[in-house]
Amino acid sequence: MNASSHSLPTPFDHAPVELVARRPPWGLFALLAVAFVAVPLAGSDYWLNAILIPFLVLSLAGLGLNLLTGYTGQTSVGAAGFMAVGAFATYGFLLRVPELPLPLALVAGGSIAAATGFVFGIPSNRIKGFYLMVTTLAAQFFLEWVFTKFPWFYNHASSGTISAPRLELFGHELGSPVGRYLLVLATVALLTWVAVNLVHSQIGRNWMAIRDMDTAAAVIGIPVDRYKRLAFAVSSFYLGIAGALWAFAYLGTASAGSFDINRSFQILFIIIIGGMGSIAGSFIGAAFISLLPIFLSQAGQALLGGNVDAGQIQNLQKIVFGVLIIAFLIKEPEGLVRLGATLRERLARWPLRF
Template sequence: MELTREEVAAPGRANVGQLLAALALALVVFVGVPLWANDYWLNAILVPFLILSLAGLGLNFLTGFAGQLSLGAAAFMSVGAYATYNLLVRVPALPLAVDLLLGGAVSATVGVLFGLPSLRIKGFYLIVSTLAAQFFVVWLFTRVAWFSNDDTSGVLSAPALTMGPWRISTPASRYLFVLGVATLLFAFGVRLVRSELGRCWMAVRDMDTAASVIGIPVGRTKLLAFALSSFVLGIAGALWAFAYLGTVEPDGFNLNLSFQILFIIIIGGMGSIGGNFLGAAFVVLLPILLSNSAGALGALGIAEDQLQNLQKIVFGTLIIVFLVKEPDGLARLVQLAWQRWTAKEQE
């Protein structure tokens, strides 16, 4: 059966449409947002949203794609932040991009060390093992003054960021810097999960015994998941400290942050690249929504000092709902909605 001219041209038109849509999106986020968004949106919403999306990507490599449970995401972020800080301060000749990559590499090394127990244990016991990283890292950075440039408090002011002649000091410049790094790492993530290593991760996640039978080196695959996950988390941690908090301190990477990142991948969708954006948007916007709804909630008898507890209740309820009803998270719901809309358009 021969294809019509319209059917032959359809794939090309679809590719052109996707390219134009991507260019329009890039124009909006790289040009439109810095021009029109105010400092509050840039500092308090968009920068943390991008960094948490990036942290979600790192944890998704490990948990969503490789199936290795972890509660040490914030610990690996702090390793990246302190490593990058020391590189910036002690080796000022290195470019900022190299400092970030080396900070991520240090975090990857630490991630592999704490990932070694995954060769023997899994599930709840692995969670406990990675949780130990959270407490050990905080202890190390507060007790060993060298990591904090001989400041025993462990609280450091973030150094000035520059890339050649570009000073990253304004809200718009910090946003663009974070956006550029996130874009590169998400592009890397898309290629990675579609590669042979990504397929090996998913095979180990689904059934590591079967993966071993077909010749996949399970131990090496798990350690690579810890390494690449911690690499991305380390860079996200440096951005969290330098571009968002403005300080490098252990309390900025506490256990609550690890839980937030875990919530991001559960709500957004484990094993989904786009789900990290959806989960991060939810985590960032929910507290703002509750804060702006304080008046309405007050009429229901919920005081302002109870909003944080309400936020925890909402998160806990949603996690239970998603785990039971839709384990693939918001990403799957968006995909289903898009399929229904396109089906109606074709009718």
């Protein structure tokens, strides 16, 4: 028998597979080009201020919560509390250290939120499930109380609010809708890239092992307690930066009430509807949450001839959200991401099978 028939495969035998696996994501590049170039040129102030900026900030907040709940399996309903920490901390840095550049102020505010999340994540060492959720709920109310009780955090303003300081980056003012949109977009794009690499690293694999079964993860040598606290810290870092952007790039002025329990539930709904344990699900869920109220408002005005007030529209939104949450938890816990994947699979087999 020819000796060459028993030769080991060389790296070149699998070259086509490697080339396909490393194919540049041209679709993503095109999407980023549209977001960074076409949208600022063609988008109106209304779309930038009322739709795109809140969508991006909510996507970042959903991404932060997804790292904790979707990838690590630690239930939390205190996301808005950590957003408040990031917002008030960033405000404090920009106010009291005016020479600090805006990116560093955002990172510093996010770091304070990360430290706070680390502290409130310590109980996850011993409790889990419903009891951990109650602990994060307590953190939500405690942080709201702190930022309401102590005037130092809002610079003793009589209104109890913080106002966005002058936003500058490399000498350029970011007060216009386009400037604030590009600031938010660049921040979200960078942190999303970091999150994608993080969940595909050893840290992300350890998080998912803890999510699937923390006892088995501990048996194979993963320091479960350490990685749970790390998940709380990283999640709170993302939420803190999202809170600062929500206060300064979207609202312009904010108080502790801007980050109440309703905001926490909104972020939780984002990852449930979009898909837990999915980066894309955070963006899909945020788009759904952002656009559905506008659609319901327009539909209500069109169907009822403008004879419906804003309060009834808000009640209708709550009913629709409640029904959707129940439906997704029962029928499709993996959210819209899984529904989209299933539809693509069926279309790929059509017309042989659908």
